[in-house]
Amino acid sequence: xxxxxxxxxxxxxxxxxxxxxxxxxxxxxxxxxxxxxxxxxxxxxxxxxxxxxxxxxxxxxxxxxxxxxxxxxxxxxxxxxxxxxxxxxxxxxxxxxxxxxxxxxxxxxxxxxxxxxxxxxxxxxxxxxxxxxxxxxxxxxxxxxxxxxxxxxxxxxxxxxxxxxxxxxxxxxxxxxxxxxxxxxxxxxxxxxxxxxxxxxxxxxxxxxxxxxxxxxxxxxxxxxxxxxxxxxxxxxxxxxxxxxxxxxxxxxxxxxxxxxxxxxxxxxxxxxxxxxxxxxxxxxxxxxxxxxxxxxxxxxxxxxxxxxxxxxxx
Amino acid sequence: xxxxxxxxxxxxxxxxxxxxxxxxxxxxxxxxxxxxxxxxxxxxxxxxxxxxxxxxxxxxxxxxxxxxxxxxxxxxxxxxxxxxxxxxxxxxxxxxxxxxxxxxxxxxxxxxxxxxxxxxxxxxxxxxxxxxxxxxxxxxxxxxxxxxxxxxxxxxxxxxxxxxxxxxxxxxxxxxxxxxxxxxxxxxxxxxxxxxxxxxxxxxxxxxxxxxxxxxxxxxxxxxxxxxxxxxxxxxxxxxxxxxxxxxxxxxxxxxxxxxxxxxxxxxxxxxxxxxxxxxxxxxxxxxxxxxxx
Numbered sequence: 001x002x003x004x005x006x007x008x009x010x011x012x013x014x015x016x017x018x019x020x021x022x023x024x025x026x027x028x029x030x031x032x033x034x035x036x037x038x039x040x041x042x043x044x045x046x047x048x049x050x051x052x053x054x055x056x057x058x059x060x061x062x063x064x065x066x067x068x069x070x071x072x073x074x075x076x077x078x079x080x081x082x083x084x085x086x087x088x089x090x091x092x093x094x095x096x097x098x099x100x101x102x103x104x105x106x107x108x109x110x111x112x113x114x115x116x117x118x119x120x121x122x123x124x125x126x127x128x129x130x131x132x133x134x135x136x137x138x139x140x141x142x143x144x145x146x147x148x149x150x151x152x153x154x155x156x157x158x159x160x161x162x163x164x165x166x167x168x169x170x171x172x173x174x175x176x177x178x179x180x181x182x183x184x185x186x187x188x189x190x191x192x193x194x195x196x197x198x199x200x201x202x203x204x205x206x207x208x209x210x211x212x213x214x215x216x217x218x219x220x221x222x223x224x225x226x227x228x229x230x231x232x233x234x235x236x237x238x239x240x241x242x243x244x245x246x247x248x249x250x251x252x253x254x255x256x257x258x259x260x261x262x263x264x265x266x267x268x269x270x271x272x273x274x275x276x277x278x279x280x281x282x283x284x285x286x287x288x289x290x291x292x293x294x295x296x297x298x299x300x301x302x303x304x305x306x307x308x309x310x311x312x313x314x315x
Numbered sequence: 316x317x318x319x320x321x322x323x324x325x326x327x328x329x330x331x332x333x334x335x336x337x338x339x340x341x342x343x344x345x346x347x348x349x350x351x352x353x354x355x356x357x358x359x360x361x362x363x364x365x366x367x368x369x370x371x372x373x374x375x376x377x378x379x380x381x382x383x384x385x386x387x388x389x390x391x392x393x394x395x396x397x398x399x400x401x402x403x404x405x406x407x408x409x410x411x412x413x414x415x416x417x418x419x420x421x422x423x424x425x426x427x428x429x430x431x432x433x434x435x436x437x438x439x440x441x442x443x444x445x446x447x448x449x450x451x452x453x454x455x456x457x458x459x460x461x462x463x464x465x466x467x468x469x470x471x472x473x474x475x476x477x478x479x480x481x482x483x484x485x486x487x488x489x490x491x492x493x494x495x496x497x498x499x500x501x502x503x504x505x506x507x508x509x510x511x512x513x514x515x516x517x518x519x520x521x522x523x524x525x526x527x528x529x530x531x532x533x534x535x536x537x538x539x540x541x542x543x544x545x546x547x548x549x550x551x552x553x554x555x556x557x558x559x560x561x562x563x564x565x566x567x568x569x570x571x572x573x574x575x576x577x578x579x580x581x582x583x584x585x586x587x588x589x590x591x592x593x594x595x596x597x598x599x600x601x602x603x604x605x606x607x608x609x
Contacts, residue, residue, distance in 0.1 A: 031490025144518025241426025
């Protein structure tokens, strides 16, 4: 009896040894190496994007000696020419103003519509919402931004020109195009936020005798508020970074407009148009990279806001 | 106000909002299709564009769009599979994983024009590749990765833990469990995600104008040697895609029929993306059925 069990133990040891020396360990290692390499590549990409854009973007201030204060407060964007102090004229305020104006206006118009649609789809008519509206929203997400821009150019701009006067190009056209573009993003994210509100809370509210609207307004909107705000910030981040659709309808004049239908410009629109016409290393070109850096930093700001909101999420 | 009345009014308002959105979408699709489909003909789809006269087509652009998509997917599928598997199976709860999540978040929130300009700076200028399909594909990969990685990760996480334990209990190594058991089980989700990502890549333009370029050299469609400069398969040639074409001709096009060409191209683009969407649903369901019934 004793001898047998020893034999068994030995056998197990043998197989373990064999297993160790076999290719299995190597296969396992290879898997780890392969997947780890992929993740490392992603990290490297992110670091090099940050590094390259930042090093180019700062050179306006380090190499060309433009003043940072002027960049944020100056209203004249002529990076090719020098001012009386011999510094390039890089007043990006009109572009920053344009970017924030279209983004904020689009978010203000879009949010009630998107949240309303999300509530309709989850609370009022889930059947119609899931069957018709949801696929429709998903399709809207897939429409390329240039198509939005083209429709804006051939419908929105002429419409504004006829009814509001001016050239039609401007903040108003940009806002309308962006509103339609971010509507699906905000709607689908709001839906996720509202759907994650537990059923019991709804039932409790209804059991207390509240009407459906009271439940929606006082309970569901309140509990899902951080999620809804996250959805809106996501939409704003998309609007802020959108380049081509806005460039096509905003008119691209680097002044602060006095009305909604006067040509204006955004960071992205000037960046898109200018990059091909400037020479690498020259002040005009560096100034454009500063705009790119500003865009990049803004997208980081949006992430931070989303993180903070995410921490407040209860459900 | 009476609570019941308020409830009724709110309901009406929600119906109005839903109606507005449906109308908006119907209007948008209707406008593009009604104006565009009439301009689509076999000649339009196959012939090269004209610079100064009417009657140009979008043949090379259509080819470029698909070729760029294929190249992008060849680069991004292995990468996103690797990263997705890592995130779902290997990532422990530690600082490194937190950094990784942040990196993915940052990459996914970068404006596509910024990613495109990085590609321009790095691949086009520093590496000296010039405007080329390969550059475009690499940039689209960067732009595409976060979405694809999260698709792979969620599909893998959706596979039940029992399957993981079963694999390990059989004495199979973890990597083999992942390869032979988990990945096949996650395939329907991954395929659906990849097709949806393809649709997005297909319509992307901002990242491409300074990487794949805004022009197409004269192509010889009988020359399939990838090293020849006139070959459509040459990955080092500039390539304008459908979406870029729409943008370019609307910004600086000189042909008299800009509107016809762009509405035709828009309609074609939307139809193709619609097909991508339907294909994603259909193929996903098909694979799921095949795999669960057998």
